[in-house]
Amino acid sequence: MLWRTLAHEGSHLALELTQLVPELGEPRQVVLARPSDVELLGGKPFGLGYPAPSDVFGISRRLGCEPSGPAARRRLFGAPELVIPDSSSLQESGLSDMDWLDTPHRHGRSYAVxxxxxxxxxxxxxxxxxxxxxxxxxxxxxxxxxxxxxxxxxxxxxxxxxxxxxxxxxxxxxxxxxxxxxxxxxxxxxxxxxxxxxxxxxxxxxxxxxxxxxxxxxxxxxxxLSEGHDGQWPWLDADRPLTPWQILAAQIRMGWSADDARAAYGCLGFELPPRPTCRSSPDDLQLLAGRGEAFWAPFRTDRAPEFHQLIDVSAHLGLSIRTLLNRLAAYWVKTEMVLPQRATELDRELFSRDDLSRLSSLEPLHEGTPLGGTGSPPMTRSPSSASSLPPETWVGAPRNWPPDSAPTDSGSPTTTYRRASPTAPHSVS
Incomplete structure (x- = not known):
């Protein structure tokens, strides 16, 4: 529809589109469509995909033409330049399987590393x-x-x-x-x-x-230097602050106070997140891990999380979104999500619809119910999805973590842990 509208430059709808997107008013050539363009631009026979370099050769086989034709046609629509060697070189390399050309493309790059x-x-x-x-x-x-x-x-x-x-x-x-x-x-x-x-x-x-x-x-x-403290990937990122989850996990694993955990990572040279403005709760580690149905990374203080992650985590922890946002804000996680004081029917549809971009829906909202009100009961989470640090692997941590005890003023649970030396990270043999 957009293509056809742009072809009729003088139409009222085309002028409205130009006001919304000024770039559409620049001089351009509207290319006459061909039936094969759907496959050419979609990368698949029915246009359901994203064009990759090897698609040129697949299309040329199906249409019975030389690869140079589809490659030149793709360039008209702004597709990345693809050089087609001469016929002798093509015969030497063979055209039966050219998927290897897509290797950089799969990583979102136009160049190879x-x-x-x-x-x-x-x-x-x-x-x-x-x-x-x-x-x-x-x-x-x-x-x-x-x-x-x-x-x-x-x-x-x-x-x-x-x-x-x-x-x-x-x-x-x-x-x-x-x-x-x-x-x-x-x-x-x-x-x-x-x-x-x-x-x-x-x-x-x-x-x-x-x-x-x-x-x-x-x-x-x-x-x-590893997220799971096991000396293997995934590794901690030295170009940004550590996540609040990383600090809290070290506290629990080593039986340290928050100051000891922060000092250990600070001595290593990592940038530390701001100190939380509240005392820790027994389920903060699970909350800060940011896990839900999807494999999300822990919440960060230097970048806002996707709204999808917030919706997913709130459903799995049995928290309203407002409660989740408030608890994350105490750890300086900026979500950039603004909630209305009271939910409407449209809010209910927006936060409960389950589509391809959302792996789980938000807890049900009812007309007139505050978004910060009581949500659905907590959903069961498997131990493996709670965090990348299972309770049985934490040094000195009891198997019934999280405990029911209240947090202390130092930010550490009142449960007794085996204490290790904060200077351990810099010991070398």
């Missing part, structure tokens, strides 16, 4: 350097422009894979920046100095988050 090269090389049975040549042959740029001689070797492959696992290929670093935990773990596994690890990683066009590493990190040090 070392992780893409390793993936393409594994699929085609070629080296990373040969994969770079293939991608450049089709107009896809590669970062870095030149790979180190004979790279990557076995050591570099460990540095580029998560947890050093080159067999399962659990994680390949595609994008920057690389967190300090990965560098420290790689140094511990390979025996290299962390600065040498950083230098090797950066030779592949990746950036490492600035961090002050000890000369020889031990396992205790590496553990403190």
């Amino acid at each position: 070392i992780g893409d090269l390793l993936g393409v090389g594994q699929k085609l049975g070629i080296s990373a350097a040969e994969a770079a040549v293939r991608l450049r042959h089709y107009g896809i740029s590669v970062v870095p422009e030149e790979l180190p001689e004979g790279a990557p070797d076995e050591v570099d492959l460990q540095l580029l894979h998560g947890d050093g696992d080159t067999v399962q290929g659990r994680i390949i670093w595609h994008d920057s920046p690389v967190p300090p935990g990965h560098v420290a773990q790689a140094a511990l596994r390979t025996g290299l100095d962390p600065r040498e690890v950083q230098y090797r990683i950066e030779q592949y066009g990746l950036k490492v988050q600035p961090f002050d590493f000890p000369d020889w990190p031990d396992q205790t040090y590496v553990n403190w």
Whole structure:
């Protein structure tokens, strides 16, 4: 409908659209539509998708034409440039399976990085350097422009894979920046100095988050750089404040006060979140984890969460959205959600409709019921979804956590925990 409206520039509706979106009034060419454009722009025979580079070759096979035709047609609509080699080169590479061209596209990039090269090389049975040549042959740029001689070797492959696992290929670093935990773990596994690890990683066009590493990190040090305190991915981000969940989890795990936990992470060099304005409650760890039906990350103080996450978490904790927002605000989590004083029928529809963008609905709202009022009863959550730190894995934590006791003035539960030394993170062997 928009396409047809723009084709009739003098129509009243076209003028209204131009007022809303001034860019539509700029000089342009309206291309006459073809039946194949739905497939060309949608990436699928019925247009349900997003066009990827390899779609050009699939469309050319189905339409019985040369790939250069669909590629040129795509460019008219602003699709990324794709170079089609000459016929002899196409015959050499074969057109039966060109999905390897989509490797950068799947990560939302128009250029390839070392992780893409390793993936393409594994699929085609070629080296990373040969994969770079293939991608450049089709107009896809590669970062870095030149790979180190004979790279990557076995050591570099460990540095580029998560947890050093080159067999399962659990994680390949595609994008920057690389967190300090990965560098420290790689140094511990390979025996290299962390600065040498950083230098090797950066030779592949990746950036490492600035961090002050000890000369020889031990396992205790590496553990403190991971979210789950297990020395494995996911790693803590050194480019932003730690989450309130991370501080509270350390308190419970180590049996420390809030000041001790903050001091431990501060000594490591992490930026700390603001201190909460309230005493901790027994279920704060579960609340700050931010988990629901979907696998959400813990709530952050430097970025507002998605409204979907707030709705999901409130339903699973059995809290009204207003109560959830107030409790998060005490931990300096800015949600940017403004609620009306009293819900209307439209509010009920907005917050209870279950569609493709929402994995769970908000607790039912009734006409005239305040959004901050009593919601539906708490929903059962499986232990694995409560947080990435199961109670049975917390050092010194009782199995019946959270306790029913009230919090103390220091912000720690009154339950007794085994106390460990706050200086442990910087101990090196």
